[in-house]
Amino acid sequence: MSYILILVGCVFVNNVVLSQFMGICAFLGVSKQIKSSVGMGAAVIFVMTCAAAITYPVYMLLEKFGITYLRTVAFILIIAMFVQFVEIVMKKVMPPLHKALGVYLPLITTNCAVLGVTIANIDKEYSFSKSIVNAVGTGLAFTLALLMFSGVRSTMEHSDIPAPFKGVPATLTAAAIVSLSFMGFTGMID
Amino acid sequence: MSTVIPVIIFAALGILAGVLLTAAAKIFAVEVDERVDKISEALPQANCGGCGYSGCADYADAIVNRGAKCDLCKPGGEKSAKAISAIMGVEVTVGEPLVAFVRCGGDCHVTPHKYDFDGEQSCAACNRFYNGSKLCTCGCLGYGDCVSVCPQNAISIIDRIARVDKAKCIGCGLCAAACPNGLIAIRRISQRTDVFCSSSELARVTHLKCPEGCIGCRMCEKVCETGAITVHDNHAAIDYEKCIDCGKCAEVCKVHAVKRIEF
Numbered sequence: 001m002s003y004i005l006i007l008v009g010c011v012f013v014n015n016v017v018l019s020q021f022m023g024i025c026a027f028l029g030v031s032k033q034i035k036s037s038v039g040m041g042a043a044v045i046f047v048m049t050c051a052a053a054i055t056y057p058v059y060m061l062l063e064k065f066g067i068t069y070l071r072t073v074a075f076i077l078i079i080a081m082f083v084q085f086v087e088i089v090m091k092k093v094m095p096p097l098h099k100a101l102g103v104y105l106p107l108i109t110t111n112c113a114v115l116g117v118t119i120a121n122i123d124k125e126y127s128f129s130k131s132i133v134n135a136v137g138t139g140l141a142f143t144l145a146l147l148m149f150s151g152v153r154s155t156m157e158h159s160d161i162p163a164p165f166k167g168v169p170a171t172l173t174a175a176a177i178v179s180l181s182f183m184g185f186t187g188m189i190d
Numbered sequence: 191m192s193t194v195i196p197v198i199i200f201a202a203l204g205i206l207a208g209v210l211l212t213a214a215a216k217i218f219a220v221e222v223d224e225r226v227d228k229i230s231e232a233l234p235q236a237n238c239g240g241c242g243y244s245g246c247a248d249y250a251d252a253i254v255n256r257g258a259k260c261d262l263c264k265p266g267g268e269k270s271a272k273a274i275s276a277i278m279g280v281e282v283t284v285g286e287p288l289v290a291f292v293r294c295g296g297d298c299h300v301t302p303h304k305y306d307f308d309g310e311q312s313c314a315a316c317n318r319f320y321n322g323s324k325l326c327t328c329g330c331l332g333y334g335d336c337v338s339v340c341p342q343n344a345i346s347i348i349d350r351i352a353r354v355d356k357a358k359c360i361g362c363g364l365c366a367a368a369c370p371n372g373l374i375a376i377r378r379i380s381q382r383t384d385v386f387c388s389s390s391e392l393a394r395v396t397h398l399k400c401p402e403g404c405i406g407c408r409m410c411e412k413v414c415e416t417g418a419i420t421v422h423d424n425h426a427a428i429d430y431e432k433c434i435d436c437g438k439c440a441e442v443c444k445v446h447a448v449k450r451i452e453f
Contacts, residue, residue, distance in 0.1 A: 058203070065195045074203060081207040085214050092218035 003133050006126075009189045010137035016113045017145040018179040019186075023113030027142075028171060029104045031150040036100040041143025043090070043101070045136065047082045047108055048117050052135035054078050055118040056128050075118050076109070083109045113142055149178055225277055226250045232273035236265045238341045240362030253278065264288060265342075265360035286378045288361030290345070290354045293373045294330040295386030295447065297349035301326050301400040307333075317370040325399045328389045330373055336365035377430045383437050387447040390423045397445070404447035410439035419448070 016022045023044075030040040055075050062068050087105055090098045098105065108114060117138045121131040152174050161170050229250040236246070241262035243249040252258035253274060260278060261271040267287050275281065307316050307323040313331040321327035332350035337343075344358035345365060352365075356379060366374040373388055385404060389396040393405035404425040411420055418432035419439050426439070426448060440448045 061199060065199070067196045067199070070196055070200075074200070077200075077203055077207060081211060084211050088211070088214045088218050092220050095220075 003130065005189060006130060006133050007137040007140075010134060011141045011144060012182070013185045013187075013189045015141045015145055015182050015185075016116070016138050017142055018182040020116070022116050023111045023142055025107060026104050026111055027146055027149065028175065029107075030101060031146055031153055033100070034147065034150045034154065036097065037146040037150040038143070039090075039094070039097040040101055040104065041139070041146050043086050043105065044108060044111070044114070044142050045139030047079065047086060048114050048135040048139040048142075049132060050082045051075070051079045051114055051118055052121060052131045053128075054082075056121065056131050059122055071119075071122070072115075075115055079114050079118070080109045113138065145178070149175060152178060223254050225254050228277050229253055229274050232266070232270050232277065233263055234265045234270065236341055236360065236362075238265060238360065238362040238364065240264045240360070240364065264362050286380060288376050289356050289359040289379045290336075290361060290363070290365050291375045291377055291381075291384055292330055292336075292352045292354060293375055293385060293388045294328075294351055294371075295402050295449070296324065296326050296329040296400045297351045299349060300402050301329060303350075312338075313368075314370045322371075326389060326391075326396070326403065328371055328373075328391065329387075329400065330369075331371070335368045335370065336374060339364045339368045375430075381430060381433070381435060382451050382453070383428070383433070383435055383440050383448065384451060385419070385426045385428055385448050387425055388427075389425050392424060396424070402446050405445055407444065409442045409444065410448055413438045413442050 010016065014020060017024065017027045026040060026044070031037050055078055058074055058078065059068070059071060062071055062074060083106060086108075087098070090101075090105070117135050121134055124134075126134055153171065156170060156174060165173065226247075227250075230247055233246040233250060239245065241249045241258075241264070243252050243258070243262075246263075249258065249263065253260060260274040260280060263270045263274075264287075302325050303323045304320070304325050305323050307319070309315050309319070311333050313322070313333040313335040316322050316331050316333055322329075322331045324331060330351040332347050332352065334345075334347050334352065336352050337345045337347060341362065341364065342358045342360055344355045344360070345352050346355070347353075352374075354365075361376050361379075363376045366372070366376055371388070377384075386402065387396075387400075387404035389400070389403045391399075393407070396403040397405050406421045406424045406426065408421050410426050415436070415438070416432045416434055418429045418434070419426055420429070421427075437450050440450045443449075
């Protein structure tokens, strides 16, 4: 039961992008097309899950030697490694997607959503399996937000937007309205 | 001791990451011909698509892997073509830079509009209503379909017809494809004599609608020494391959449809 709670909690109630402001740059940057947002979502899910799986034992190790103050550096190193790995694989297997994601793919390295998950796992004292569920859930939440928003943006392309709002202001306003829709879930789960 | 352990742990992590990534890079290595990157650098990265490929990177790939020609890049012109041919190790002859030319002189002072067009401000849309709002059905509509596709902002609407800024134009030909009346020609930049009309209507009709429209009198055809200017479809047109740009046709033209362009 608690696993389902964690999953629902991160996908809907505490959506990483729309309720916690995390990972906004990729959210705004890659949501122009539905195709690239699916690819980005998959990449983030992969990086998050792997990072959570590796950071858990690494943190145990750091804790054992009493050097938990170094966790940020250690986590960043692990996350960066996986991002690099994804980039290498993607360049080989899916060159068009690699091109479409552009700079936002290496930017996953410093995507605060990814680091946020690994740190949240420790702060909430999750077990290994719960950490994985939390990471997958957060990845799904990111993908969901990205997909919803890319849908909104593809509709916006054909709409008549007042001249001063064209471009970035309209995008940010749309993001605000999408995040408003997630306010309905507030308070369902702590 | 308290400093040694963190160092060891981080060294181990670093080595692990290094080994894993090196292995991944070996397994998933993408063979990139370095000539593709070099050619990409030689191209102007305007991504105009004038070469017929989807952007500069695709054109670079096409040169190396699909045997495309080296001199297709119009914005890059001679400079790019020479750089590319040097990289590919082939000889190439480069022509003069090309620019777009709008074959219509019927601005608002010459040809009136027959109705006010309030619909979507595009030539293609306007052209659907009674062949456009302009009295002349073949002329420039002036709603700027060419302006919106131009990657260089080289076209502007002056006196309700499109005019090309030669200094900015790269001759990519996107505007020629966008014009619903097919008015835009791509020709060499030094050409001074040109026909400012593409009207295919009968002489009397054309002359009533636009006093500067070509009436197909064939005077220019008679004085042309190289046979470059000919009348087809009720209007004169220049074959730029044959034209020596002497300007005799412009001198004899009674309606000033053929003009010398002053630089």
